Amino acid sequence: MKNNYSRLKWVALIIIGGILFFLSKTATAATATPLPLQQEISGVVQDQNGLPIPGVTVTVKNTNRGTVTNLDGEYSISAPANGTLVFSYIGFKTVEIPVENNEEISIQLEEDVSALGEVKINAGYYNITQRERTGNISRVTAEEIELQPVVSPIQALQGRMAGVEVTSGGSHPGMAPTIKIRGTNSLREEGNYPLYIIDGVPINSTPVESSSLMSSSGIDPLNNLDVSNIESIEVLKDADATAIYGSRGANGVVLITTKQGRAMGTGLETRIYTGVASVPNRLELLNTEEYLEVRRTAFENDGVEPTESNAFDLLLWDQDRYTDWQDFLFGGTSETTNANITFKGGNENTSFRLGSSYFSQGTVYPGDFDYQKVTGNLNLNHRSKNDKFILALSVNYGVDVNNLVGNVSFNSSISFLPPNAPAIFNEDGSLHWDEWGEAGLDNPFAGYFNRSTTNTNNLISNIGLSYKLLPGLEFKSSLGYTYYNSRELRKQPRRSYNPSDAIYHRSSHLTAIRDSWIIEPQLNYNKSFKDLNLNFLIGATFQENNDFSERFQGDGYASESLIGNIGAAENITNAIRENTEYRYAAIFSRIGLNWDSKYYLNFTGRRDGSSRFGPNNRFANFGAVGTAWIFSEEKFIKKIFPFLSFGKLRGSYGTTGNDQIGDYGYLDAYEATIGPGGLYPTGLANPNYSWEVNKKLEGGLELGIIKDRIRLGTSYYRNRSSNQLVGYPLPHITGFTSVQANLPATVENRGLELEFNSLNIKTESIRWESSINLTIPENELISYPDIEQSSYANTYRVGSPLNISLLYDYTGLDPETGFYSIRDVNDDGSYDYQDRLIVRDQNREYYGGINNNLSFKNFSLQFLWEFVKQDGRLTSFAAGTASNSTELILSELQGESPYQQISQSIASQTAYNRVLNTTFPIRDASYIRLKTLSLSYQFPGNLLKNTGIRNAQFFLHGQNLLTITNYDGMDPERPGFGLGNLRTITGGLEINF
Template sequence: MKKKVHYFLTVLALLCIQGMIAQTKTVSGTVTDASDGSPLPGVNVLVQGTTNGAQTDFDGNYSIQASEGDVLLFSYLGMKSQSATVGSSSTINVTMEEDAEALDEVVVTALGIKRKEKTLTYAQQTVGGEELTNTRDVNFVNSISGKAAGVEIRKSSSGPGGSTKIQIRGSKSLNGDSSPLFVIDGIPMVNNKGSQPGLWDGVDQGDGLSQLNPDDIESMSILKGANAAILYGSQGANGVVIITTKSGKEGAATVQFNTGITFESIIDTPELQFRYGSEGGTKESWSTTRGDYDSNYVDDYFETGVNYFNSVSVSGGNEKTQAYFSYANTTSSGVTPMNDYGKNNLTFKQSTKLFNDKVKVTSNILLAQEKTDGRNRAGYYNNPLTGLYWFPRDRNFNDFKNNYSVPNLARNTNEMNWFIADHLQSNPYWLLNEESQEDKTSRVIGSLNIEYDISEEFKFQLRGNYDYAAKEFNNQRNAGGNTTTVPSNGRWRYEKYDDTSVYLDGILTYNETFGEDFTLSALAGGTYQKTTFGNGVAVDTGGSADGLQYANEFYFQNLLPVVQVRSTLDSRVEKQSLFANATFGYKEMLFLDVAGRNDWASTLALTGNDSYFYPSFGLTAILTEMFDMPQEISFAKFRASYASVGNEIPYNAIFPRHSINSDGSVNFNTTKPFTDAKPEIITTTEFGLDWRFFNNRLGLDLTYYNINSQDQFIRINQPIEDYTSFFVNAGEITNKGVEITLSGKPIVTEDLTWSTAFNYSNNTNEIVELHPDTQNIGQGGAEGISIRMVEGGSIGDIYARKFQRDDQGRILLDDGNGRPLRTDRELFGNAEPDYILGWSNTVNYKDWGLNVQVNGKFGGLVASQTEALLDGYGVSERSAVARDRGYEIINAVQNGSAVTQIDPFTYYDAIGGRNGIDEPHIYDRTSVRLAQLALSYNINVDSIDWVKNASVSFIGNNLFFFYKDAPFDPEIQQATGRNNVGIDNYNLPSTRTYGLNLSLTF
């Protein structure tokens, strides 16, 4: 690894030296408005084929480094772009003419349709592809955080390749999914999550997004509400993220090469004590005799992870055919031993015009291979962190690290060497070396798009897509480990399955202008999609009785007859739809948008409700076109919209299946078939403003929304007929919130520009109604802490045990033993933040560039089972501080008398452990962090003919916290599914990354 780093830095230094000796000159001039000769501030000036750019100052002046023969490109919102070739003169003055079409910025919307932004009747926000890659996060989706109002990102604790939870405008379903739909070039993609960890055990097996190459992404358009995503039907009920990939460009071939390296380190391990050990050989460290024990073994466990990024792309073509090709490789060694990740991506995209340019055919294929070894676990069982953190301080950890196994000569196997037999903890290094886990994914996404220009008004588009992912999970636990989960001959868990999606659509579009005042843009079409998830085989030899004939032989022929190789099928869903949309315009100042879609879903087959229709209506008024407004107001728009969308029920609810257990026995279904099921209905009302000021130097986008979700899918656990439970459509949830984006360019000079944007959002969730037969739906938890959905509450409510207190707020102590008393579980608060803030900054000074992202989440709660058990085992630093002073400080009362001091063990034994008082281990979720930083320098490479552009960047992610209350990163999730929101249960600590990236254009 050192050789690789040395080679990387040597090449980087040589390029820098070559760039510094290159010869260029300063080209300057003035850009003016052709209509009145006034100077134009903020005009973008770019050397074609490079990233070398500048902007005009308040007087319209600019200055840029260029060479003779270079082409300068001048662009400005509302003006026709200009170009000029650099000659012998060092002065180039430019006049720019108004371009009415340029004022209508085009954005990508539902089904990949491009529309003028000013005509949109709903909230939409775009994140550029470079914003996803400029700091090289291995899980690139995390880079969206803070860049779009109303979008919340939470990452898992599993390390490289782990899944990411994305939620737009809060949770909308009690039992269904609230994740948005992801779309690639207009076509829905499969973003299935693998298994998720729970309280006791498990790993996060990643998701479909992790398999994409971020360098292939041109932009991400986020359609936030059902209003925006109506054309995707029930799939888009929770919002849509549209990924537009890069395409070939007309002209000579351009090669883009990126290489980078980042280093990753732990930033917030728990505060542990190493001066008090155990007494009498116990597993807890509750001695009151101070010692000097080795603390390095916890720090030594964690390593410095190294991430390598390499990608190359080629783009080019002529006026008929354009092509794009790319290859990318990502490799990572995590911050824990034996954790490695690798990903390879290959992309080819081609567009060709045929039949006098009336037909355009675009084909695209994306290939990905992903492999992860030793994913980090969460929960108690088989998690190295429990044994690592709890190990008694007076013992020698290195004895167990260096000799994690001892031979069993009678069986010719090894056994775990650990100081105690405890179902909750194991030797960390046994788990790393003797309980391997590997998961692999191979994926192909192929698509074909045929566009036919029937006439100037009519256009027809036909698209097809095939998305296939083959997944394999292999967990081999050698004999001799923790007997709670590993029988005497070992345990084998193996899964191999496929996820497949076939998608077809046809869309007819019509655009016409009637007279001088009226316009119509309309489309109609239909879709067909068939998805099959989890289709394969699985085996689990079990955690109690032996399922293997011979120890540590993990293959099918070694399975005992009691173990069955099971066929698996998570879901098979077919959906057909028809849709239409029309936008009526009047004088480019009023736009009325009407849309509708009808779905036929197999998940509702034979219920009589398998066909369901939902409409959408929207209105936009361009106030600056309707009224004379002050010159300072460049653009003003008001929008309003309404939509009603169905959210389908889960697969296999209508006729639940029987299943086969691992021993071959039948697990009979006990839930009554849901033969009168109907889809959940999500209704959204949205109002918004989009205002720009001072020649578009300042922008304000404000949105208010009200989302109502009815007919929730709920299981009632009560006997009915011959069953023990049944399903109903009932319940109501509301989400109300405000989103604000404030953007601006405070500084625009010849050498210095500063662009900034604030994204603010808040969401209030309420469970208005459940069902008379169930007033409490579980959402996970950890021992004493539970996450519950209760009528009148909110999704994510935390119920926990508090201190009993008197009227003065003093803690009540037991009259006899003096232990703090606790309440039953009661509502403590909610895991969701009150509001979210993201602050993005881009500063350019000559050849230097700086990108800074600061993210903050304010309010909400997180609960830590980790901290509770550290207290119970006497290994937390606070428990040692109390022993140092001889007591813990407390504001309490016992037998009517005030108490200010309490015995440390009495206090921490009461609040710690698996079932203690939860209150001390619930924290404010508020945190403010430096989420991203990229400092770049454009290297002058004019003396190198074959290099068009070169830049080097120092990059960093999650560098530090400005503020946080919790003793861990509150945004790290045990799981990214529906359950266990806001729970820390021996999650991998948060990490920071920092490194270098080199970008070359040929």
């Protein structure tokens, strides 16, 4: 494929170069063509109450020339004397006014809720309106995400979209959140990531590897984006929306569009906010007196004499000391600050936006740890005077530094230290070892002075070119380049560890580099034949990704100050370097038919080629069909349902693929032996495996009532993913652990999505809008022939979801021992997977969000409630060992309790470990959370009129302020996983000049 791919690449570059040369000549010639006589027109745009409307788009009809009104509703534009001006704004009816030699045109716009359906949304290779779309596309705008104090834009989607499930990666800044679009399709975790596209450029969505505290979730590759520079985020879900992306769209597509410049004039925008974050919850743990009573009871129940070795907390440690380890571990306050400055401007033909931002966030843990990010962005748009040639440049660059402790797990286990445990630090700040050593223990903060510093650089750039060759025929091309560099250094000084241990100064190094380029030429044709409108698109994709990773360790540094200086290390060990190359090529096409603005039919096709498959299976075809009927336009519907302002039925069916597997899996792999001149096999070839295929079916209904003041949307989907690509485990006698193969398994995701929007109140001074989204998902392994004979017999169950746990049958407390007991199904005296007969679904039963926007004169209030129905596991009800417990077990001291007898014996610990894998600790972990709360005040225009300030706004923002739940753990969003979301309160000011 490599030679063919290279030829195609160079042919494409030559063709594009030739076309651009032709276009430049044509554009030059066109510039010399006399244009119609132009005149300057100005005016004011107001609403029906006489108030100015800022941000109204004013364009010259049948051209791309336009501008927007300022804060006072004023505009100025050049137009032909015989031309027509078009005034459009979201929520108002579009108005066309002939120029007719007038130098001043002022108008009042009439509100039209139904106009919201005409908002353009990004569908990837084309734009469409909400009214006309046949696919399922969810959208959030800048107003909903820009003020949220989050590192990654994915975090801002929580609770805002039906079918989109976002879970926090943890409490450390920079950790990658998990996003699932309509469930889990693949048996492989890495096969479930969606496609990220930023300004037309695809981004590798796999979290970046880390050896720091972020290792559990990885580093989010979107961290370096400036959240406040995002104009909108669209999520494509069904076949009609995603099939045009072929193998890259199997798990959904996330389209991120950054902000553009101003059409006329210049402006300066500034925004700054600062605030604090803290852990919103605490476990109810035992105090010292309660803890010691439980410990003494354990020895009494066991009939064992306490000694210094088994009861150091009773005999060696201070019986009056009390430390709130939760407060010590995560009781701190994390400060956060964000500052943005943007300069934008332009004229009728060229506009630009140049911005920069700074973001910092601390941690709630003891120590001086923080995350800092600096970003820069540039958007440049230019069109020729004859409106035929258009150029769009987008550049986003970000640098961040994450300073964390290394090799210390700041997790909830430290919270369960005995409350009378010794101090962690000496008075001079060094780690305290003596009392811990007397008990035969290590200081739990061993490694505290290790430092892990992760530096990342991320460049995302794209140039879009288009030229109108003929009326209705347009050539477009997108050329993108991305570069991501992550360098992580962990320093491990000797003072982090027990002086009695033979440990030397050490360093760990990890480098990950990702770079890619993409070229996508396209032809678009749009033609109307009376009532029939035809839109035709054909294009090609040529993409290449290169991934490089390197890791090694250095030790034997002479002093702490030299740690990390490779030249000063005595030894370099565990050195590994990997370099992979991925090539991808495709052709794609879309035909859109629209009859009388009522009947819509779309056909999408794509042929993909991936270097991750063997020569016989390298190419595959994918496609979809989507249709819609706006039945509210039918005369008989209008007569029967006069209150119905909008009604649409839509449906789609199609296939997408998946090639998210490792590179070179179809080839034998070898590595060099330690001794010179030798090779040994590390990978087994399988040239016959092929693409995973995801077949998507969807039906939807959309309704608008009372002039669209109430809108309702419902969708039913069924996605089936088959021909599963996994690393199939092999017996040890083969000499290999696994081989890449297709398994005869089919996974189905089906569900119901509901969306409701209403304009509750609309008066001269008050406006109240509400929206609700609800998702009821189901996931099922519907087929896996001979799973009982496969290596996944103890992992999955046909007829059950993929995300399950197999549990023992809990039979209550043993009347003889008082310990937990479980059923030995086959009476063989041992407990293994043959005894795990209970299947527990770990997925959410349903989830959604309730959003409200209220405005009263210059005040605005927005709040979002996120809700989830699920269960979780409780893991903090052990009692009797040298570890603290929750107050739940105090009932055992009174003799009435569902918990086992308090004991510190090995038998009780064994019983406790087993009962964790039963239904006994399962609890309702459902919750309702006040996810965001924003209050803002817009300074009146008359106060700013003589200050040079166009707009000024003060705002307060809260996140994760309140959680209503019956769950006894730390965070119900991540039940059983310790800390999660922080409660954040910020305040700031926005000033625009």
